[in-house]
Structures are given as C-alpha cells and as structure tokens.
Amino acid sequence: MTDRRKIVIATGNAGKLREYRELLAETGLELVAFDSEVEEVGETYAENARLKAEAALAASGLPSIGDDSGVEVDALNGFPGITSARLGPTQKERTALLLERLRGHPRPWGARFTCTVGLAARGRSTQFFEGECRGELVPEWRGEAGFGYDPIFLVPGTGKTFGEMAPEEKRLYSHRANAVRALLASGALERLSD
Numbered sequence: 001m002t003d004r005r006k007i008v009i010a011t012g013n014a015g016k017l018r019e020y021r022e023l024l025a026e027t028g029l030e031l032v033a034f035d036s037e038v039e040e041v042g043e044t045y046a047e048n049a050r051l052k053a054e055a056a057l058a059a060s061g062l063p064s065i066g067d068d069s070g071v072e073v074d075a076l077n078g079f080p081g082i083t084s085a086r087l088g089p090t091q092k093e094r095t096a097l098l099l100e101r102l103r104g105h106p107r108p109w110g111a112r113f114t115c116t117v118g119l120a121a122r123g124r125s126t127q128f129f130e131g132e133c134r135g136e137l138v139p140e141w142r143g144e145a146g147f148g149y150d151p152i153f154l155v156p157g158t159g160k161t162f163g164e165m166a167p168e169e170k171r172l173y174s175h176r177a178n179a180v181r182a183l184l185a186s187g188a189l190e191r192l193s194d
Contacts, residue, residue, distance in 0.1 A: 005028070005029055005030065005192070005193070006029065006030045006031075006032050006062050006063075007024075007029045007030070007031060007032070007062060007063045007064065007065060007189075007192075008031075008032045008033075008034045008056045008057070008060050008062045008063070008064040008065065009031050009032070009033055009034065009056075009064075009065050010034050010035075010036045010038075010052040010053055010055065010056035010064055010065065010066040011033065011034075011035065011052070011066075011067075012033075012035030012036075012037065013147065014147075015146065015147030015148070016067075016147070016176070017031075017033050018167075019167070019171075019174075019176055019177075020065070020176075020180070022167055022168075022171065023171065023176070023177055023180040024180065027184070027189060029189070032060070032062065034056045034059065034060060034064070036052050036055040036056050036059070036066070038051045038052050038055045038066075039051075040068065040082075040085075040086075042068070042082075043082070044082065044116075045067075045068040045069065045070065045082060045114065045115070045116035045130075046068075046116045046118065046128050047068075048066075048068035048082070048116075049066045049067050049068045049116045049117060049118030049128065050066065050118045050120070050126050050128075051066065052064075052066025052067070052068070052118070053065055053066030053118040053119060053120035053126055054066070054118075054120045054126060056120070057120040057121065057122065061122070063119065063120065063121040063122075063192050064119075064120045064121075065117060065118065065119055065120075065183075066117075066118045066120070067115055067116060067117045067118065067176065067179065068082070068115070068116055069084070069113065069114060069115035069116070069175060069176060070082055070083070070084035070085070070113075070114060071084050071098075071111055071112070071113050071137075071148075071149045071153065072111060072112050072113075072114060073098070073102065073109060073110070073111045073137060074109070074110040074111060075102060075105040075106075075109055075110070076101060076102070076105075079101070080094075080098060084148070084149070085148070091147070091148060091149075094149075095141065095149060095151075095152055098137075098149070098152075099137075099139055099152070102137065102139070107136075107139075108136040109136050109137040109138075110134070110135075110136050111134075111135060111136055111137050111153065112132050112133065112134045112135070112175075113132060113133045113135070113149075113153060113174070113175035114130070114131070114132045114175055115130065115131050115132070115174075115175040115176045115178070115179040116128055116129070116130050116179065117129045117130075117131075117176075117179040117180060117182075117183055119183060119188055119189075121192055127186070127188055129179050129180070129182040129183040129186065129188075130178075130179055130182065131174075131175045131176060131177065131178025131179030131180070131181070131182060132175050132178060133153075133155065133173050133174055133175045133178065134156065135153050135154050135155050135156055136153075136154050136156075137149075137152050137153060137154070138152050138153075138154050138161065139152075140152070141163070142154075142160075142161040142163055142164055143160070143161050143162075143163030143164030143165070144163060145162070145163050145164065145165055145166065145167070145170070146162045146163050146165070146170060150162035150163040150170075151163025151164075155173050158173070162174065
C-alpha cells in the first residue's frame with residue numbers, strides 16, 4: 001500500500017492517535033483523526049469499538065478504526081475493565097482510585113490490558129481484532145511516557161512499566177499493538193481497495 005489512501009482513527013486521545021500513527025506507519029495509509037465523542041454505552045469492548053468506528057465512517061465516508069480498551073485486575077475480578085476510562089475525571093484520579101481499591105489485597109496484583117479494534121468500511125460488516133498484554137500493577141507511578149494506566153502497569157520480564165518505555169519498546173508488548181498486528185495479519189486493510 002503506497003497510494004496514501006486515507007483511514008480515520010476515531011479518537012480524541014492524543015496518546016492513542018500517536019500510537020496508531022506509529023503502528024500503521026508502514027501501511028502507506030494517511031491517518032485522519034476524528035473525535036466522534038460517541039458515548040461508550042456498549043457492554044463489551046467490541047460494542048464500544050463498533051460505536052466509534054461506525055460513527056466515524058458515517059461522518060467521514062472513509063474506512064474507520066475505533067477501539068476500546070481497559071485494564072482488568074485479577075484481585076478485583078476484572079475491574080475496572082470496560083469502565084477504565086470512566087473511574088474519575090482525570091487519569092491521576094482514576095489511577096489513585098484504582099490503587100485505593102487494591103489496598104489490602106496481597107501483591108502481586110496480576111492484571112491484563114486488553115484492546116479490541118473495530119474496522120468499519122462501506123458495504124462491509126465491521127470487523128474486530130483483539131490484543132492483550134498480561135502483567136501486574138505496581139503501587140507507585142513509574143515513568144511519564146504513555147498514557148492511561150501505563151505508569152502503573154509492569155510488563156513481565158522487562159522490569160519496566162509502560163510509562164518507563166520508549167514508544168518502540170512499548171510496541172513490542174502492548175495490547176493495542178497486538179490488536180493492530182492482528183488487524184494487519186488479517187489482510188483487512190488491503191481488502192479495502194477491492
């Protein structure tokens with residue numbers, strides 16, 4: 001793909017958009033940001049990814065990617081999961097609230113980041129691709145890179161949180177990178193021109 005075709009990334013999150021630009025850099029696609037401001041009312045990551053991707057497709061007429069992701073903590077039975085981005089008004093507050101809930105639970109705090117990517121295109125059913133990264137949460141903010149819960153998510157075998165990793169290192173492990181790799185491996189982007 002070298003014709004600079006356009007694809008919309010349905011997000012208003014600058015960190016997420018930057019990740020998509022890096023993850024899709026070699027596709028030849030021109031990425032267009034679209035903040036759909038869709039209310040995440042789905043009961044699954046896939047439902048929220050669909051809402052975002054299909055809203056962006058309807059508004060732009062271009063193939064669109066939407067995603068939803070969250071951190072699921074074993075000791076909290078998967079909480080906060082789909083509500084990860086809605087625990088509080090700011091990420092610092094969301095992180096503090098999550099760590100407060102974990103107080104009293106023995107460590108390690110096993111967790112996984114999960115991401116579902118939805119690809120919507122005219123005349124096609126929306127397709128979904130999933131990725132995850134298992135790790136553990138740490139009780140202190142480590143690093144300033146990344147976004148969301150990255151600074152408290154310790155990646156096994158690295159001794160680092162996502163907040164301490166350069167973007168190219170994070171791409172080796174991250175849930176979003178794994179979902180995008182599944183999307184790329186499927187050939188779905190190449191079939192958009194069929």
